[in-house]
Amino acid sequence: MATISTLHMATLVNVFKVEPEKQDELAQILINATEQTMKHLPGFISASIHKSFDGKKVVNYAQWESQKDFEAMTRHPDAAKHMKLAAALAEFDPILCQVTDTVSAGV
């Protein structure tokens, strides 16, 4: 489980466009990348992998303590290796952002 709050400094929203028959494989690549590499890097908070119901997208919603930590990850050779595998299957467009507001039901 992960939590979303305005306290998180850097959130990565990465939408991958994929052929539906490759969606499961891509999701597994991202889970492996997270388990084997990302979660051991400084500033990592969480990553949540999502599969679209239409089969055409995979979304990684990841939280880092700072932009600096996120950028250090992108320069790490192990991370680059995982992202190369993902890039072979999908186009993607990483968005680094901050949570400005969270509204929950009944609050």
Place this chain on the structure above:
Amino acid sequence: MATISTLHMATLVNVFKVEPEKQDELAQILINATEQTMKHLPGFISASIHKSFDGKKVVNYAQWESQKDFEAMTRHPDAAKHMKLAAALAEFDPILCQVTDTVSAGV
């Protein structure tokens, strides 16, 4: 605060492309839509609004109890009114998906 877990049945990831000088206005439209309309509809769990550091995107990460609840919202006239305001400022591409895995630091 919101939580991400594989128990949530329907997650909306909606990426809005916006002119940087309109980013704040668009984020506010989405916050108003959530506070005034979405949060009162059946099946709403949470919505979190994000602004990209480069100014060019706003991301809404919203959780609904089911695809059916999400679809009912899209047909609600009040929701349509809010989305029309957003559409005047930005292109967007809603992705309805399910959380397949969440990995947290140190787990």
